[in-house]
Amino acid sequence: MADLSITIHKLKLKNPVLTASGTFGYGIEYDDFLDVSLLGGIVVKGTTIHPRQGNAYPRMAETASGMLNSVGLQNRGARYFASDIYPKLIKYKTNVLVNVSGSTIEEYIACAEIINELDHITGIELNISCPNVKEGGMSFGTSCVSIENVVSAVRKVYQKTMIVKLTPNVTDIGELARAAEYSGADSLSLINTLLGMAINAQTRKPVLATITGGLSGPAIKPIALRMVWEVAKAVKIPLVGMGGIMNATDAIEFFLAGASAIQVGTANYIDPLITLKIIEGIDLYLNHHKFNKISDIVGCLHM
Amino acid sequence: MRKTVQNLKVIENIQLNDDHHLLQLQVPDQLEMIFPGQFTNLLVDHSPGVFLRRPFSIYSVDYIKNTISVFIKEIGEGTRALAQTPVNSHINSIFPLGNSFTIPKESEKILLVGGGSGVASLMSLAQELSNKLNDISILIGARSSADLVELDHFSRYGTVYTTTEDGTKGEKGYVTDHYILKNQLGQFERIYSCGPEPMMRAVAAKARTNSIFCEVSLENTMACGFGVCLCCVTETIEGYKCVCTDGPVFNINQLEWQI
Numbered sequence: 001m002a003d004l005s006i007t008i009h010k011l012k013l014k015n016p017v018l019t020a021s022g023t024f025g026y027g028i029e030y031d032d033f034l035d036v037s038l039l040g041g042i043v044v045k046g047t048t049i050h051p052r053q054g055n056a057y058p059r060m061a062e063t064a065s066g067m068l069n070s071v072g073l074q075n076r077g078a079r080y081f082a083s084d085i086y087p088k089l090i091k092y093k094t095n096v097l098v099n100v101s102g103s104t105i106e107e108y109i110a111c112a113e114i115i116n117e118l119d120h121i122t123g124i125e126l127n128i129s130c131p132n133v134k135e136g137g138m139s140f141g142t143s144c145v146s147i148e149n150v151v152s153a154v155r156k157v158y159q160k161t162m163i164v165k166l167t168p169n170v171t172d173i174g175e176l177a178r179a180a181e182y183s184g185a186d187s188l189s190l191i192n193t194l195l196g197m198a199i200n201a202q203t204r205k206p207v208l209a210t211i212t213g214g215l216s217g218p219a220i221k222p223i224a225l226r227m228v229w230e231v232a233k234a235v236k237i238p239l240v241g242m243g244g245i246m247n248a249t250d251a252i253e254f255f256l257a258g259a260s261a262i263q264v265g266t267a268n269y270i271d272p273l274i275t276l277k278i279i280e281g282i283d284l285y286l287n288h289h290k291f292n293k294i295s296d297i298v299g300c301l302h303m
Numbered sequence: 304m305r306k307t308v309q310n311l312k313v314i315e316n317i318q319l320n321d322d323h324h325l326l327q328l329q330v331p332d333q334l335e336m337i338f339p340g341q342f343t344n345l346l347v348d349h350s351p352g353v354f355l356r357r358p359f360s361i362y363s364v365d366y367i368k369n370t371i372s373v374f375i376k377e378i379g380e381g382t383r384a385l386a387q388t389p390v391n392s393h394i395n396s397i398f399p400l401g402n403s404f405t406i407p408k409e410s411e412k413i414l415l416v417g418g419g420s421g422v423a424s425l426m427s428l429a430q431e432l433s434n435k436l437n438d439i440s441i442l443i444g445a446r447s448s449a450d451l452v453e454l455d456h457f458s459r460y461g462t463v464y465t466t467t468e469d470g471t472k473g474e475k476g477y478v479t480d481h482y483i484l485k486n487q488l489g490q491f492e493r494i495y496s497c498g499p500e501p502m503m504r505a506v507a508a509k510a511r512t513n514s515i516f517c518e519v520s521l522e523n524t525m526a527c528g529f530g531v532c533l534c535c536v537t538e539t540i541e542g543y544k545c546v547c548t549d550g551p552v553f554n555i556n557q558l559e560w561q562i
Contacts, residue, residue: 032305033306053543058524064354071532071534270346
């Protein structure tokens with residue numbers, strides 16, 4: 001068995017497979033299916049300081065090799081998370097990270113301050129890339145100035161590992177990645193969903209109540225790989241790659257492009273056990289290609 | 304029972320009419336308790352245009368043969384592929400999912416009202432209740448007699464009434480126009496309904512007018528089926544709730560239906 005452990009800033013991951021925010025609930029929804037502690041970590045549902053009821057429905061459209069969603073950060077707020085959900089997550093012997101979002105910088109700070117007090121939460125993923133909220137979310141992630149403002153502000157109040165999640169809905173992701181690194185990010189995760197749209201030709205109406213939504217699934221994998229590769233060249237901090245990973249081979253491609261760890265998202269809906277299969281498949285790949293450890297293949301793309 | 308992901312063997316695939324199939328799926332081990340109203344999310348294999356699983360109500364359960372049955376109407380590529388799965392091949396299934404209908408007291412008079420593919424979840428309820436109650440009334444509506452494929456099964460469990468839109472079987476018209484719903488509703492203490500939403504709303508309105516307990520089983524597009532994607536929400540008096548985990552069965556008083 002190869003050494004699958006990897007370190008991202010202060011996070012010690014037993015293996016490089018995490019679950020993507022919004023696709024794994026709080027982990028507890030998967031307890032029936034698998035031992036969550038076997039994963040490198042989980043990133044729980046996007047959390048905001050105030051409760052959010054999310055967007056109107058329909059919120060989902062299946063597409064060719066993927067799906068659109070427009071959930072809109074439905075959650076019960078950081079205080080409810082801390083008092084009612086967090087105690088149920090202490091049982092997990094793995095990294096539990098909270099995806100932190102907001103409409104204003106003050107909301108990001110207030111949410112991160114609450115999460116900072118929770119001992120078992122080993123890091124946050126700062127979500128400046130949600131395409132489904134009217135204010136905040138992605139709008140923070142599309143200019144260098146706003147990235148600097150929100151990332152440096154949260155950095156002041158959050159001491160543990162801070163991963164900044166980037167949006168692909170930009171022209172030059174390398175430049176924005178550098179802004180996040182410069183402002184204090186310990187790591188970057190990418191990509192969030194791509195803004196997309198579905199239309200019902202029969203009714204001549206948009207499928208989603210919000211008209212547009214975020215595209216995920218294998219349809220976006222080539223874009224995600226390209227962006228991880230671009231960002232890997234632009235920054236020195238470790239990357240967490242995601243976007244359409246459905247199996248171990250997909251995951252390996254992200255490591256080669258420059259990701260130190262990966263997140264599995266939409267695939268969890270189709271196969272709740274897919275993360276364990278991916279961990280096993282990564283190990284088989286490393287053994288087959290005679291690598292001793294996962295870090296040996298990070299960024300090792302032959303050109 | 305806890306939720307599981309399992310490969311189930313297709314041991315029977317009966318074509319009921321042009322576009323309806325009844326598949327009997329066998330679990331490898333002893334089947335654990337499944338409650339009426341629960342559903343399964345089936346993987347569509349070898350169908351490149353289909354990305355997500357397809358949810359189906361569990362139509363009937365056999366604890367001796369260790370099988371669950373699903374009633375599949377061919378609507379698109381995914382349902383077509385599943386409906387045509389050959390006997391002895393396997394379908395990957397996540398089950399049991401969702402909540403279930405409230406089981407009535409033995410003395411109560413019960414009416415089930417179903418239409419379209421919605422009859423599937425009522426079948427498992429009728430099966431369960433027939434062990435407990437002397438007589439249940441089952442009202443089924445369809446477009447035409449050719450669509451009323453499951454009547455034989457229902458008549459084992461209760462007294463069946465039918466309507467068809469073209470008048471080829473039972474009363475002509477919509478299910479909500481049937482005399483039982485119009486004139487004889489007062490005799491029932493509970494109504495359970497599943498079918499097209501306009502039908503369930505009309506049934507719910509009659510139940511509310513007559514102050515009768517009423518549960519409906521909702522349908523929605525789902526990505527996961529077990530409460531993590533938050534895509535299949537419906538509006539309730541407590542805000543948005545997931546049809547997959549808070550439902551699919553809701554008491555009509557929980558729903559924000561203007562009826």
